Amino acid sequence: MIVQKFGGTSVGSARRINQVLDIAEKELSRGVVLVASAMGKTTDALLRMAGLAERGEADSAGGELDNLRNMHYSALVDLLEVPLYEEGKGAVDRLFRELESLMYGLSLIQEVSPRSMDTLLSFGERLSTTLIYYRALQKGLNVHFIDSRQIIKTDSRHGKAGVLEEETRQAITTRIKTGPGLLFVAQGFIASDSEGSTTTLGRGGSDYSATIIGAALEAEEVQIWTDVNGIMTSDPRLIPNARTIGELSYDEAAELSYFGAKVIHPSTIQPAVEKRIPVWVKNTGDPEGPASRIHISGSNTGIQAIAGKKAVTLINVRSSRMLNAYGFLRRIFEVFETYRVPVDLVATSEVSVSLTIEDAERISEVKSALEEFSTVTVERDKAIISLVGQDLWKQSRFTARVFSALVDIPVRMISLGSSDINLSLVVPEDQLDSAIQSLHDALFAD
Numbered sequence: 001m002i003v004q005k006f007g008g009t010s011v012g013s014a015r016r017i018n019q020v021l022d023i024a025e026k027e028l029s030r031g032v033v034l035v036a037s038a039m040g041k042t043t044d045a046l047l048r049m050a051g052l053a054e055r056g057e058a059d060s061a062g063g064e065l066d067n068l069r070n071m072h073y074s075a076l077v078d079l080l081e082v083p084l085y086e087e088g089k090g091a092v093d094r095l096f097r098e099l100e101s102l103m104y105g106l107s108l109i110q111e112v113s114p115r116s117m118d119t120l121l122s123f124g125e126r127l128s129t130t131l132i133y134y135r136a137l138q139k140g141l142n143v144h145f146i147d148s149r150q151i152i153k154t155d156s157r158h159g160k161a162g163v164l165e166e167e168t169r170q171a172i173t174t175r176i177k178t179g180p181g182l183l184f185v186a187q188g189f190i191a192s193d194s195e196g197s198t199t200t201l202g203r204g205g206s207d208y209s210a211t212i213i214g215a216a217l218e219a220e221e222v223q224i225w226t227d228v229n230g231i232m233t234s235d236p237r238l239i240p241n242a243r244t245i246g247e248l249s250y251d252e253a254a255e256l257s258y259f260g261a262k263v264i265h266p267s268t269i270q271p272a273v274e275k276r277i278p279v280w281v282k283n284t285g286d287p288e289g290p291a292s293r294i295h296i297s298g299s300n301t302g303i304q305a306i307a308g309k310k311a312v313t314l315i316n317v318r319s320s321r322m323l324n325a326y327g328f329l330r331r332i333f334e335v336f337e338t339y340r341v342p343v344d345l346v347a348t349s350e351v352s353v354s355l356t357i358e359d360a361e362r363i364s365e366v367k368s369a370l371e372e373f374s375t376v377t378v379e380r381d382k383a384i385i386s387l388v389g390q391d392l393w394k395q396s397r398f399t400a401r402v403f404s405a406l407v408d409i410p411v412r413m414i415s416l417g418s419s420d421i422n423l424s425l426v427v428p429e430d431q432l433d434s435a436i437q438s439l440h441d442a443l444f445a446d
């Protein structure tokens with residue numbers, strides 16, 4: 001069997017949902033689990049709705065709701081015919097009634113807890129998969145609807161819940177019995193905790209849902225269908241002449257996604273690696289076109305791709321008392337552990353350590369804790385550029401080419417060696433795009 005995941009753009013209209021089901025139908029002899037995200041920018045709209053509800057602006061929140069309703073009903077009209085139309089409409093009506101009551105309830109109390117937020121966001125995927133399921137029925141396919149909250153079990157960290165692997169594996173294998181000719185339709189992104197409360201896996205988390213399901217069912221492959229021709233040498237929105245990378249290793253894909261290549265969610269690779277499941281990244285709008293295959297090895301040496309991540313904060317920790325002493329790094333990392341703030345890059349000298357973090361929410365607490373034993377400076381509005389490829393450092397001219405491409409850009413920190421496939425540089429955020437453009441020109445010219 002295979003798992004096919006379709007992102008927001010891929011399921012963004014009735015026409016696209018038809019394309020999606022054509023793609024799934026072609027693979028049906030293998031048995032397919034289809035994992036879908038919310039239509040288009042629905043999750044963003046639900047987030048805006050939550051913000052308005054929190055401020056008690058029920059009318060404006062209602063406006064957002066009306067837009068979503070129009071989008072889903074107009075797709076419904078195009079996808080279904082009487083008599084199935086009535087049944088599909090009934091299911092969509094129920095979801096919108098529930099969503100509307102929740103939204104007015106939240107506007108009334110003017111409070112959106114992380115738990116309510118996850119419930120609110122879940123409507124995006126629940127609506128899109130309802131449309132896909134009914135359209136598949138309309139086409140006469142042997143289709144089964146799965147509520148992913150019953151198969152993906154997590155802790156209760158709302159907004160970015162941690163998956164409980166064994167419980168999840170058991171729930172998936174119990175509820176999904178695939179076989180040739182069978183189609184299962186499930187939501188990406190959503191899950192539930194042990195109390196049954198809805199949780200979510202973090203923005204873009206549907207890719208992760210797909211590999212979790214793929215790993216549990218020991219799928220032949222997982223296909224991530226999106227709006228570009230696979231993983232490219234850089235974001236094609238920024239670099240129009242970026243090229244598709246045909247083959248990548250799991251490590252390369254993980255580094256690229258972690259350091260900003262939005263095309264796959266950073267957690268996607270981990271479940272696939274454990275079961276050695278190949279992950280394809282393909283374009284729904286160009287199913288036969290160039291695509292990427294991520295698997296155990298097979299990557300070429302040398303630069304594969306450049307990723308960039310904005311909104312990075314650089315923290316410099318300095319203590320002259322630490323000269324020739326030990327335990328400095330341990331104390332620093334204890335602080336980050338206490339406040340559960342992940343550190344991305346680290347560079348050290350004898351008396352100072354520079355680190356980058358993505359999540360600056362708890363920065364003042366982290367800073368105060370570090371100041372108990374050191375002097376701390378914080379630099380905001382930074383970005384990380386990551387150059388990813390096997391054995392980059394073995395190529396003597398490589399670093400020279402990188403730095404001459406960045407001659408006009410102040411590089412604030414460098415990290416090479418922590419993994420042998422990633423050279424990362426910290427630059428000012430407002431110069432990230434131009435830095436990636438000059439690096440791409442210099443490194444992928446031929």
Ligand SMILES: Nc1ncnc2c1ncn2[C@@H]1O[C@H](COP(=O)(O)OP(=O)(O)O)[C@@H](O)[C@H]1O
Pocket residue numbers: 006007008009010037204225226227228230231232233234235236237260261262263264305306
């Ligand atoms: N290296 C890259 N290769 C391909 N796409 C990339 C890369 N880096 C960033 N992207 C962006 O990722 C987008 C696809 O991710 P996303 O919008 O989350 O898709 P989906 O909604 O299908 O999950 C592309 O439109 C592209 O702009």
Ligand SMILES: N[C@@H](CC(=O)OP(=O)(O)O)C(=O)O
Pocket residue numbers: 006007008009037038043044124188189202203204205206207
């Ligand atoms: N709908 C969720 C989950 C997701 O993965 O979406 P997409 O596949 O469109 O990136 C989000 O927008 O975060």
